[in-house]
């Protein structure tokens with residue numbers, strides 16, 4: 001079986017240095033989609049002026065933020081992904097959230113993916129939850145968990161970092177119910193309709209389950225999946241972004257993500273005909289995001305599986 005040809009770009013300075021000349025967006029710049037829909041910037045998410053410049057007066061009805069989790073992914077410290085003192089990490093979090101809030105529409109969703117390190121008292125999840133209480137314009141709405149195949153048990157090879165999804169709302173945004181592909185199997189949730197006892201299986205309009213707050217039907221990305229992007233170490237499943245964006249926004253509206261990485265939010269926005277304003281502090285990940293969009297437009301493919309997105313260097 002072929003392994004990924006491209007190693008983690010963040011952890012390999014030599015590789016990073018080789019790719020940099022091929023990155024078309026320089027620090028401080030904003031790439032405008034030639035088709036007029038999306039924007040990709042290379043900026044620091046904590047820089048309020050740069051964020052304002054990215055939005056240029058427009059507002060997002062939904063943000064899905066996936067900051068670094070203050071953990072070492074795969075035991076590797078890198079510039080963009082490292083473990084800080086928790087107080088410094090919370091200070092960083094406060095600054096990017098403060099920069100994001102002015103760009104939210106009056107009625108909007110604000111999602112944050114956040115880790116909980118089981119080896120370090122579940123940090124930083126509880127600290128981030130406490131921090132969020134300091135933003136009264138955002139009301140807590142849901143706490144979603146994705147399935148993790150090796151999250152329980154086995155001594156070796158288990159995932160010590162959980163990954164959770166917090167959902168907050170500003171104002172009163174609309175919501176479109178999302179269904180899974182999981183068939184309804186469990187009877188017993190009956191109620192009387194017109195004096196007749198009706199089971200949920202007979203009552204519901206759909207034969208599949210609504211998405212609840214544990215998404216067992218969505219799995220983490222791994223290299224055998226077409227959507228895999230080699231070189232990216234923290235890619236989110238496209239199916240999760242599709243669900244989030246479909247439920248909380250409408251065609252043509254702006255969604256945003258300040259930590260683009262492999263560009264999953266932007267790709268989901270493209271597929272669902274939304275607009276996406278996104279950024280990454282690292283020009284290499286901004287380039288990867290743009291290339292993923294371009295490749296999707298040309299070939300209909302959502303990733304490279306294990307082929308390199310940077311053929312110039314390998």
Ligand SMILES: C[S@@+](CC[C@H](N)C(=O)[O-])C[C@H]1O[C@@H](n2cnc3c(N)ncnc32)[C@H](O)[C@@H]1O
Pocket residue numbers: 043044045046066067068069080081232234235236237258259260261262263264265279280281282285
């Ligand atoms: C956990 S990854 C995001 C994964 C993404 N959701 C996906 O599906 O590919 C975090 C990203 O944040 C970027 N990053 C780290 N610090 C940043 C900052 N201050 N501003 C903007 N981006 C930053 C990193 O370069 C990295 O690409």
